[in-house]
Amino acid sequence: MSQMTAPVTSPPAPAPRKPLIGLDNRYIAPAFITCILLVGHLSFGILESYPKTLLAIFTSIALELILGRIFFHKWVHPVSAYISGISVGILVRSPAFWPYALCAAISIMSKYVLRVKGRHIWNPSNFGISVLLFLAPEAVASLSIQWGNYLLPMVVIWVLGSVIIARLHRFHITGIYVASFLAFAFLRSWMLGSPWQSEVSPITGPMYQLFIFFMITDPKTTVRTKRGQCIVVFLVAVVEMLLRLNQVVYAPFYALFMVGPSAMLVEMWMDSRRAQKEKVLAAQ
């Protein structure tokens, strides 16, 4: 882990586009996830409770502001923390309050503690949720049975999510992952003799909607090149497939938890080698 000397750097941004319905692009994702939350809760009561979700959001934002102030000597924009907090608020399922605060805190702090060469390498909410599911299974589960299991809400979220993620130039990540998941689902069905519908079923659920639109596409914790992103997300699907063959319930979270940082480290190593080569060449 390197020293934390500079604010988190984002990959090179694509050419600026006209804001969607007048909204700055960086607000699109939080606006979308807020819509999901509100519509889901008002129609299906998806949240454990408002206070628990608000606790997760508040903890995330407060910690982000405090830690940003300490380490970067400035007020960090809270959009990223808001998404982490709201993701925790939706994805964590527990009758207790403490897992919401704890998961949000672990998520945000992981950004500041687990860093390599100035970059955090885990998607914050993926890290927090994976850790909590692993360490506190008796108190925490993740969102699995929501949105009424009905088709219409699912289609609406998929269409809206796809439009927004395309707008942000990251649809290829979602697309590759979904295609890989489906291919592996049919492969598992063939290998295990289980109904193909049961293997496809998870991706029709709400947990995956948040996973594919918000976690695997996180710009801060994905590699820079488009080709690299495609390879990495395919590898996430591969590891998930292996975990599923071992009946791991939260296979997608754990797969991203393992593959995401590994890919980041590989990219950094390659960058470092390239820089060294360039340095040698320049010296010659």
Added chain:
Amino acid sequence: MSSNRIARAIVTVIFIGLLLTPLAMKRYTVRRATDSSSSNAASAIARHGFYLQEVSHEAGINFVHQAPQLDPKLERIMPEVASMGASVSIVDYDRDGWPDIYVTNSAIGSKNALYHNLGNGKFEDVAPALGIADVNQQGTGVSTGAVWGDYDNDGYEDLFLIKWGRPELYHNDQGHGFTRVTEQAGLPKWINANTAIWFDYDGDGLLDLFVGGYYSEDIDLWHLTTTRIMPDSFEYARNGGRKYLFHNLGNGKFEEVSAKLGINSHRWALAASAADLRGTGHPDLFVANDYGVSELYFNDGAKFREMGEQTGVGFAPKSGMSAAFGDILNQGRYAVYVSNISEDGILIQGNNLWMPKEGTSGDAIKYENLARDFGVELGGWSFGAQFGDLNNDGTLDLYLANGYISLDHHRSYWYDFSKVAGGNSTIIGDAKNWPSFEGRSLSGYQNKRVWLNDGAGKFIDVAQSVGVTDTYDGRSVALADLWNRGVLDVVVANQKGPLLVYRNTVAPENEWIEFQLKGTHSNRSAIGAQVTLFWSGQKQVQEVSGGTGFAAQNDRRLHFGLGKNPNVDKALIRWPSGKTQTIDHPAVHKLHTIEEPA
């Protein structure tokens, strides 16, 4: 060292501390909620005030429940779809003063049993002789529960048999036999139900009957035309069986009035119970639904209003499987306990303990779930639960049966279950899309919970200490003072398992009092009658129930533990007719038989 380095070191230490927090929480929670030490009877009585000894064999009871074998199209998930049917209800069918036990069986051709209490510690199955054993015949479905109530006020408790199939009403012929009166009563030809209760919703002195459907009544589970019989959602399903409210016309006939009176639901009901929750004199109806929210119907005597969401009990959807009322803080108000599912790391619904909020009452009553605060939240795959003072210390304890499907110890179906359950309705609603069970368990071999109430808002699980060590797939629990000793014994019906009879031994210094009520203007069973007992500066309210818990009915006699050296001031009885009666200074250590005054 730069300030950034110091800050970083501090944040890292805090971060590591946070990562260790779940482990610390786990240790704390386990230590607080569980007393897992095994012990013998003497030390359990010394420590907790009671001990439960399983005595079914000694009592002559060797009943083992058989599960139904449904249509072969469901074969791949048969353990799941055929996972209910074991039930127990307590009745003194022959009025000899000794509580008897009726248990259901659920395989085609299997026999139900009525264990007649011989009063000498032994029981004898008299169901075949009395005509209520061979009730699971081909083409008529199978039993899933039974509730007893004297619908014709002749002094003998009649039997309503809950079935996946043709529901049955049996008239009790003065304890000498039973006559099937299903058609005369006007009951439907087929209901797939797991719950029913007797209650007099309109206070006319005649017991009415509520029946909650589970699978749709259009489905014959032995002759399926489609495999699309599963819930269309695991938390919002509305494709279950309809609800029935049979109004007792008083001439042996019943009229179905549910829709007319405001009960319109196709949720998957698993448990119902009724009690006067608002002090109106009319029993309100609580329905715990699988795959969805609970429903609470306010009853004004002529109409029902569904108020689940407004009162707070019907917002967060879970898997309701039992509903029981108990005045757990001796405040004269009922808490409602609803059991759900909790499986580490997969599904933590938590059971609900709905406590009336301070300052709310009547139509404005609100409930908050305090199961976690009271320590009765996590009970595995929970089924039947009952409140009762097991150690006679003056506070109501809680017995919980649990465990869903116990097959292979080492292989679990949970992964496949969670995979499908979160999916789209078109997938989960069709049984053919479900992976095969292949002998795997699903929340099997679970430890039961016997939660001891400290009277100050905390329960502690003492099951292992007090002798409840079985790990069968518990379904239905009923409490009764089986041997007239002033203690509550526990009877547990297990799915595909033996009927267990836990004989209770209680510290003798803890006193008790019991009431057996007989209605005259009110229904003869006195179902709905309320006794508020005032003693030693405390008060506790209990109500005679026509069915509570999961597919269960406790003894109609009300049992109050009183603790040491009690000074009983009075018992205030409110009959379903509205009459009130006060018994001053009733003697302790005694069963009081009280008839409703003219």
